[in-house]
């Protein structure tokens with residue numbers, strides 16, 4: 001049985017998923033939580049958002065072909081390729097995460113082929129790892145998901161405590177958020193919240209709120225030049241801009257309230 005809160009962050013590409021994930025990871029770590037941040041996006045940018053140089057960022061597990069073949073027991077017979085749908089992976093986080101000092105970073109990577117829901121050893125391996133970290137680990141887990149909606153078909157985030165969609169002022173990001181939220185609810189995830197990011201005008205917040213369907217707006221984050229510069233310089237985004245961090249922390253508090261209201265549980269300390 002897991003004990004720590006499990007959160008996943010999704011949305012259209014470029015909206016700010018990785019930014020939210022890294023700042024929240026730091027906020028939870030500052031409160032004393034044992035935080036495991038998982039990069040499940042094929043674009044692999046969570047390490048950079050923590051300010052890690054490229055040569056210190058762990059190689060994604062999805063690229064470890066020999067490990068995946070060993071764990072899934074991949075082989076061929078007269079009918080075709082066979083592999084285990086439920087490979088053993090519970091020992092892998094400890095072996096492969098990078099402890100940054102405050103947060104543990106586990107780089108899974110993601111499926112890059114179209115559709116993402118492929119029945120292949122890599123898909124089974126990723127799904128098993130996500131399921132294991134969500135259902136069995138004690139850390140507070142934050143999953144930085146792949147962009148878009150395709151990966152949701154694999155249902156690998158079932159069991160998450162809350163799903164957060166990030167939107168920017170733009171109708172396509174809102175459409176993606178609404179689709180993701182509906183898919184999350186179909187998976188039985190009851191707490192779904194949104195963050196309106198890169199806001200430059202108050203009217204944008206009202207427009208976003210009116211177009212979101214069945215998603216609680218957790219908070220708004222102003223457009224930040226410093227966040228953009230941090231990305232350009234591969235500097236930790238959590239230290240780049242006090243206002244951005246404060247706005248994201250406020251949204252995090254709203255999410256924690258939502259989680260506790262829904263479960264009747266005491267707030268995680």
Ligand SMILES: Nc1ncnc2c1ncn2[C@@H]1O[C@H](COP(=O)(O)OP(=O)(O)O)[C@@H](O)[C@H]1O
Pocket residue numbers: 011012013014015016017018019020045147197198199221222223224225227228229230231244
């Ligand atoms: N509030 C913000 N203000 C300005 N730039 C932002 C903000 N949030 C994110 N960004 C920038 O937008 C880009 C995409 O953000 P990122 O977090 O990588 O998005 P995603 O993970 O959704 O693709 C990055 O260059 C990031 O620094």
Ligand SMILES: [Mg+2]
Pocket residue numbers: 017018019041043045046144
């Ligand atoms: Mg990202």
